[in-house]
Amino acid sequence: MNTTTHSSPEVLRNRLVDEIVEERIAGLYDPRVEEALRTVPRHEFLPAVSIETAYANQSVSIKDNPAEDALPYSCASKPDVVFFMLVQLQLDEGHRVFEIGAGTGVNAAYMRRLVGASGLVVTGDIDGDVTAYARKTLDATGFRDVDVITRDGVLGAEERAPFDRIIATVGVWDPSPAMQNQLRDGGRLVLPLRWRGLTRSVAFVRQPERLLSDSVKMCGFLPLIGQDGERTGYVDDEHLIRLFWDDDQAIDPTELTTAVSQPGTVAWTEASVGPVESFDGIWLRLSATEPTTCRITVKPAAIEAGLRRPAVPALSPALVDGNSIAYLTLERMTVEEGTEARFRIGAVGYGPRGRALAGRLCDQITVWAGDRAAEPVISLYPAGTPDYELTDGYVIEKPSARMVISY
Structure with a gap:
């Protein structure tokens, strides 16, 4: 249970958000995202740790992995990374959003505030223990209208598609057909994308023939279970x-x-x-x-x-x-x-x-x-797209996508 603290949760939460806004590690900002992080009680999604830990700028494990040198099965992401990924997502009133990786449920709560009463938030995870945890914390904090589903996130949620926004809060090595196809034209997909041993939070915009990045930021996430590339x-x-x-x-x-x-x-x-x-x-x-x-x-x-x-x-x-x-x-x-x-x-x-x-x-x-601030442009095309339809750049083959990186 939470230990006694001399500062209230509200004071600690606002102090954390002040730090995140001031540092802006990814150079991104949205006042609506700031308001969501100041309002949702993150500590209530982490009842097993102290309030000080809940409001430290660090990830918190909620399900450990006993294997040698292994990462936890699930955790609450670092708050500053949560902040800039939500800014990358650009949520607005009425948006329908699907989240891959339910975690503690707190990210779904942030998104529920951002999309308003007319919006929809669906969060899913392959691990039943994780979704049960998220369902419990969301119910306890007044977010009963968030849909929590237990399934492999790469399958998406076809019964609720199409979505205006899709976000993954686990590292994705292969962007699945569902991630590409359950998104409306002009919609945004934000993935902690993994390739060549690195992970970067990439914000894509859906175009008729491809997904095109407009933001590539450093991050670290647990890998999505079931992708073995x-x-x-x-x-x-x-x-x-x-x-x-x-x-x-x-x-x-x-x-x-x-x-x-x-x-x-x-x-x-x-x-x-x-x-x-x-x-x-x-x-x-x-x-x-x-x-x-x-x-x-x-x-x-x-x-x-x-x-x-x-x-x-x-x-x-x-x-x-x-x-x-x-x-x-x-x-x-x-x-x-x-x-x-x-x-x-x-x-x-x-x-x-x-x-x-x-x-x-x-x-x-x-x-x-010679140009330290340059970000690459990343395009995702469906697997099987012929070479002549690809933009110029270096091509990395994924089972479900052809990934093109260019500067």
């Missing part, structure tokens, strides 16, 4: 170095075991970042240019044993070619006393082709450095 494996027997890739990529992490046990080759660029500057765009550029882009995760013990530290040990972009790999790395630069620390950006390669891979990675770092 992502692969993962360890490079070493100690399970310290792990790769994440897609099933259309010919990557075998065990081929890299010898390579990472040898000294690496480091290549540097002229690009640098401060302590809180984002370099997320490098990974996006790699995914639009390099077919071998994937993700590397390294535990501290591997770094202590001599492996060069990836830029972000928990999730950094990498290029893999057979028995060779290169990944992003940082090095603190010498600066004058009293000035902000800076880190130059480069790549470290291992294996016979490690030097060449590091050079290719550095090429994309340099391109990114």
